[in-house]
Amino acid sequence: xxxxxxxxxxxxxxxxxxxxxxxxxxxxxxxxxxxxxxxxxxxxxxxxxxxxxxxxxxxxxxxxxxxxxxxxxxxxxxxxxxxxxxxxxxxxxxxxxxxxxxxxxxxxxxxxxxxxxxxxxxxxxxxxxxxxxxxxxxxxxxxxxxxxxxxxxxxxxxxxxxxxxxxxxxxxxxxxxxxxxxxxxxxxxxxxxxxxxxxxxxxxxxxxxxxxxxxxxxxxxxxxxxxxxxxxxxxxxxxxxxxxxxxxxxxxxxxxxxxxxxxxxxxxxxxxxxxxxxxxxxxxxxxxxxxxxxxxxxxxxxxxx
Amino acid sequence: xxxxxxxxxxxxxxxxxxxxxxxxxxxxxxxxxxxxxxxxxxxxxxxxxxxxxxxxxxxxxxxxxxxxxxxxxxxxxxxxxxxxxxxxxxxxxxxxxxxxxxxxxxxxxxxxxxxxxxxxxxxxxxxxxxxxxxxxxxxxxxxxxxxxxxxxxxxxxxxxxxxxxxxxxxxxxxxxxxxxxxxxxxxxxxxxxxxxxxxxxxxxxxxxxxxxxxxxxxxxxxxxxxxxxxxxxxxxxxxxxxxxxxxxxxxxxxxxxxxxxx
Numbered sequence: 001x002x003x004x005x006x007x008x009x010x011x012x013x014x015x016x017x018x019x020x021x022x023x024x025x026x027x028x029x030x031x032x033x034x035x036x037x038x039x040x041x042x043x044x045x046x047x048x049x050x051x052x053x054x055x056x057x058x059x060x061x062x063x064x065x066x067x068x069x070x071x072x073x074x075x076x077x078x079x080x081x082x083x084x085x086x087x088x089x090x091x092x093x094x095x096x097x098x099x100x101x102x103x104x105x106x107x108x109x110x111x112x113x114x115x116x117x118x119x120x121x122x123x124x125x126x127x128x129x130x131x132x133x134x135x136x137x138x139x140x141x142x143x144x145x146x147x148x149x150x151x152x153x154x155x156x157x158x159x160x161x162x163x164x165x166x167x168x169x170x171x172x173x174x175x176x177x178x179x180x181x182x183x184x185x186x187x188x189x190x191x192x193x194x195x196x197x198x199x200x201x202x203x204x205x206x207x208x209x210x211x212x213x214x215x216x217x218x219x220x221x222x223x224x225x226x227x228x229x230x231x232x233x234x235x236x237x238x239x240x241x242x243x244x245x246x247x248x249x250x251x252x253x254x255x256x257x258x259x260x261x262x263x264x265x266x267x268x269x270x271x272x273x274x275x276x277x278x279x280x281x282x283x284x285x286x287x288x289x290x291x292x293x294x295x296x297x298x299x300x301x302x303x304x305x
Numbered sequence: 306x307x308x309x310x311x312x313x314x315x316x317x318x319x320x321x322x323x324x325x326x327x328x329x330x331x332x333x334x335x336x337x338x339x340x341x342x343x344x345x346x347x348x349x350x351x352x353x354x355x356x357x358x359x360x361x362x363x364x365x366x367x368x369x370x371x372x373x374x375x376x377x378x379x380x381x382x383x384x385x386x387x388x389x390x391x392x393x394x395x396x397x398x399x400x401x402x403x404x405x406x407x408x409x410x411x412x413x414x415x416x417x418x419x420x421x422x423x424x425x426x427x428x429x430x431x432x433x434x435x436x437x438x439x440x441x442x443x444x445x446x447x448x449x450x451x452x453x454x455x456x457x458x459x460x461x462x463x464x465x466x467x468x469x470x471x472x473x474x475x476x477x478x479x480x481x482x483x484x485x486x487x488x489x490x491x492x493x494x495x496x497x498x499x500x501x502x503x504x505x506x507x508x509x510x511x512x513x514x515x516x517x518x519x520x521x522x523x524x525x526x527x528x529x530x531x532x533x534x535x536x537x538x539x540x541x542x543x544x545x546x547x548x549x550x551x552x553x554x555x556x557x558x559x560x561x562x563x564x565x566x567x
Binding site: 022023024025028029030032033045051053054057058059060061062064065066067069071074219220268270271272273274275 | 309311349355356357358359397399522523525526528529530531532533534535536542544547548553
């Protein structure tokens with residue numbers, strides 16, 4: 001048995017597999033399939049200071065080797081998340097390592113969520129979402145403007161003692177520049193990539209298949225983009241990297257480690273096969289054993305050039 | 306803890322029943338045993354290539370020996386591939402998912418209003434109901450009518466409405482339902498196109514009757530994680546509504562919680 005222990009700075013996980021925000025609800029749904037403490041971490045769906053209804057329907061559609069979504073960050077708001085039994089209290093009881101994805105329409109919103117979550121029992125880290133393509137204000141607007149990205153991260157940093165992850169958008173010319181900026185402002189980790197903006201049209205109705213007109217593309221279709229961006233980022237910054245984008249199999253996950261990811265997140269695959277993260281955890285173990293590695297660390301960034 | 310099952314299920318029958326309608330039977334013991342009327346299964350159809358999503362189907366019937374049956378209409382790529390699968394092939398099935406209809410109390414007469422393949426979702430309810438009532442079946446035309454004989458065999462009165470008058474009443478099936486609304490001791494159920502469910506909701510506004518209606522939207526995860534299949538329900542907030550997930554907070558909603566936009 002190889003050692004799957006994963007050190008992400010102060011954050012130590014039993015294995016490097018987590019769930020990607022927005023693809024795992026608040027954990028309760030998938031706890032019907034397996035115990036959540038088997039995961040490295042659960043990254044919950046984005047939380048804002050206010051309750052958010054999300055976008056009109058339709059919100060999702062299937063595309064070649066992937067999907068588009070424009071859910072619009074529907075969420076119960078930070079107070080309900082902390083207090084209602086089906087959210088954080090449930091995850092605490094399940095023994096899950098919880099990473100809370102946070103977002104807002106303004107820098108003040110991001111700070112308000114971070115402040116409320118600081119000191120709350122059962123939260124391991126915050127993930128700042130500056131990369132959602134599906135909301136009118138906030139999200140990707142912060143992740144594609146270097147000045148705003150810096151401001152959000154430095155402001156949130158001051159409001160929390162928790163490790164801060166910044167989730168980057170692939171919708172920029174050079175993602176590594178954004179990584180450098182947010183690390184400079186105090187981000188302890190980088191996660192990438194969020195979905196890539198996309199669109200699909202029904203040629204009979206001539207309508208977009210998504211009510212929001214555009215959505216975020218995820219799934220195997222974006223995996224090569226994600227791997228390249230993880231590779232670039234790993235070579236640009238010195239903080240742990242959580243890689244994601246179309247991971248469906250153990251082999252996909254191994255590619256991300258070799259490109260420089262310290263941990264991986266499973267997203268769209270949860271929708272297709274709920275057992276994917278668990279299968280990948282044991283698959284990584286088998287890969288490490290069969291290839292003579294004693295731990296996951298030996299694999300990270302070990303790309304043969 | 307593990308209320309859901311993911312079961313490798315062997316196809317034991319997959320045949321055309323009428324026009325674009327098919328019946329498929331799976332050996333699917335665990336899910337068949339747990340299934341309640343109105344629930345659905347999420348099927349990973351084999352040989353779908355670059356198309357990743359599972360496809361959701363109402364559970365039509367289950368048998369004591371572990372057979373789970375679905376009635377489906379070929380409407381797109383997924384159902385087309387499904388119709389070509391042969392006996393002995395295996396599909397990964399998740400289920401049983403979603404909530405269910407409540408079985409009529411003793412003395413309550415069920416009135417089931419179903420449109421198109423919606424009639425498949427209410428069959429198990431009729432089968433499990435102690436009191437036999439009425440089934441109002443609606444379809445575009447007589448070629449689109451399914452399951453009349455099956456409901457009759459359960460002892461239900463079947464009334465038919467077709468849009469073009471090619472069978473039964475000429476008009477909407479909801480017109481037939483209107484006749485029964487004043488009767489005492491009835492319990493109304495419905496499954497069909499969402500527009501039909503909203504029409505029933507509208508009819509019942511201002512009456513004391515509450516129907517159980519099955520709605521659906523395009524589904525992705527089927528278990529409540531993605532928030533892709535929401536419908537509007539009445540809520541005490543500034544908008545008067547909020548979104549609920551049709552997969553795990555539905556697909557069955559009470560008519561008095563369904564929010565009408567129009």
